[in-house]
Amino acid sequence: MKQQFLILAFLLTVFFINAQNIIGSWKGEIEFSGQKLTLIFNLTGSPDNLKATMDSPMQGAKDIPIQKASFIGKQLNINAENLGITYLGILKDNKIYGKFMQSGLSFDLILTPFDTKNTSVFNRPQTPKPPFDYPMEEVSFVNPNDKNILAGTLILPKDKKNFPIVVLITGSGKQNRDEELFGHKPFAVIADDFAKKGIGTLRLDDRGVGSSSEGNINDTSTNYAEDIGAAVDFLVKKAYKNIGLVGHSEGGMIAPMVAVKNPNVKFIISLAGPGVPINELMYQQNEDILKQMQLPEDIIKKDLSNKKLMFDYLATYNGKNIKSDFDNFLTIKLSGISEQEKKAYLELTMPWMLYFIQYKPSENWSKIKIPVLALNGNLDTQVAAKPNLDAIKTALIKAKNKNFKTKEILGANHLFQTAKTGSPNEYSQIEETFSPKVLDIMSEWILNLK
Structure with a gap:
């Protein structure tokens, strides 16, 4: 859950600059509690009309918009209102010396010029490389409800008939068909592994990414579920019968949303999918x-108290003017927050986020009677394993589902990498893209279904 992570957790961020020599990219590190976070600021335009974006490579965030940026004299002023961040720095000897501030915290940050063309290449040994010894086809189709075009890759096992085939469903935020992050391409790794074992896959670019057409600003998980439903129907038209869904993170939430409406879905694998109400998940x-x-x-303590008040309010809201009502709520209940923080929190009223916060996974899981495999890593800090697996299990028992399995994967993080701490800061540092052990668990489960 990458995009709301920037808003809801303390993203350690930074700034950037421009003037005679200031246009370009600037790189620095914030150090906090023994951890370092690299930040890159990209400055474009001119000194009197400065524009800026921000990258956080270790968190997979790129081109984050900065609302206000100025460079007057030798002073750089950055104001990212959406994140509640300010930065003031002085250009001296081709370096920018300054202070980064967020939510009452202040950090020293020194920026130096950075050539984005010379970035280091990640070592990702699991990424599949051609030539591929299996059929692969670029496909596209239309979601008949929203009329948007979805594009993706269909991979089939070689010389096989009557094989199972799955639609891979990405997590939250706009992602490409490989669910690419920090140079990792987990869906490409899964598709390659499955093809070699006799399982087909269809993976798609999300709306507004790659070759898929743009979505709408008011899109919610319901719209994304319709995309996946259209993908299932596309496979049905191609005469596939044993069709399953494999969803990661929010994709694990979307899978049962699709399955309760589409009888052509024969099984589900949830990878770090939520089971508890989303407002509770976000607090955890x-x-x-x-x-x-x-x-x-x-x-x-203060931050969590504020978050609980906000999440609970939004989870139960049923009025008609959410933005103004939530603004009033913040003014009354969280009177100590700054205007910058308030602007950041108001992002929670966007249609996708509001739907997400109000969603209760059990309402769909409790209707699922087809086979289910639910997996979570015990080091996952984004979707905690035990409470979510327990909630999915409880819902499936309520559904009288007779063929399901829940499993906590020891040593795995949210991306199903073999990890040490599970911190999102590790994602980019780990060379493994997806645990081979988990790949085997999934493929063996699918191939053993009766």
Whole structure:
């Protein structure tokens, strides 16, 4: 859950600059509680009309918009209102010396010029490389409800008939068909592994990514579920019968949404999919990440108290003017927050986010009677394994589902990498894209279905 992570957790971020020599990219590191976070600021335009974006490579965030940027004299001023961030720096000897501030915290940050063309190449040994010894086809089709075009890759096992085939469903945020992050391409790895074992796959670019057409600003998970339903129908038209869904993170939430409406779905694999109400999941996510960052206890306590008030309010909201009502709520209940923080929190009222916060996974899981395999890593700090697997199990028992399995994967993080801590900061540092053990668990389960 990459995009809301930037808003809801303390993203350690930074700034950037421009003037005679200031146009370009600037790189620096923030150090906090023994951890370092690399930040890159990209400055374009001119000194009197400065524009800026921000990258956080370790968190997979690129081209984050900066609302206000100026360079007057030798002073750079950055204001990312959507993240509640300010930065003030002075250009001296081709370096920018400054302070980064967010939510009452202040960090020294020194920026130096950075050539984006000379970035280091990640070592990703699992990424499939041609030539491929199996059929592969570029495909596209239309979602008949929203009329948007979806494009993807269909991979089939070689010399096989009557094989199972799955639609891979990405997590939250706009992602390509490989679910690419930090140079990792987990869906490409899964598709390659499955093809070699006798399982077909269809993986898709999300709306507005790659070759798929743009979506709408008001799109929610319901629209994305319709895309996956259209993908299932596309496979049915191609005469495939044993069709399953494999969803990661929010994709694990979308899978049962599709299956309850589409009888052509024969099985589901949930990879770090939510089981508890999403407002509870988001609170737990914030608590786990903040504690792992070793923030002062008083800051953690205050932040979590504010988050619980906000999440609970939004989860039960049923009015008609959410943005103005939530603005009033923040003014009354969280009177100590800054205007920058308030603007960041108001992003929670966007249609996708509001739908997400109000969603209760059990409402669909409790209707699923087809085979289900639910997997979560015990080091996952974004979708905690035990409470979510327990909730999925409870819902499936309520559905009288007679063929399901839940399993906690020891040593795995949210991306199903073999990890040490599970911190999102590790994602880019780990060379493994997807645990071979988990690949085997999934493929063996699919191939043993009766």
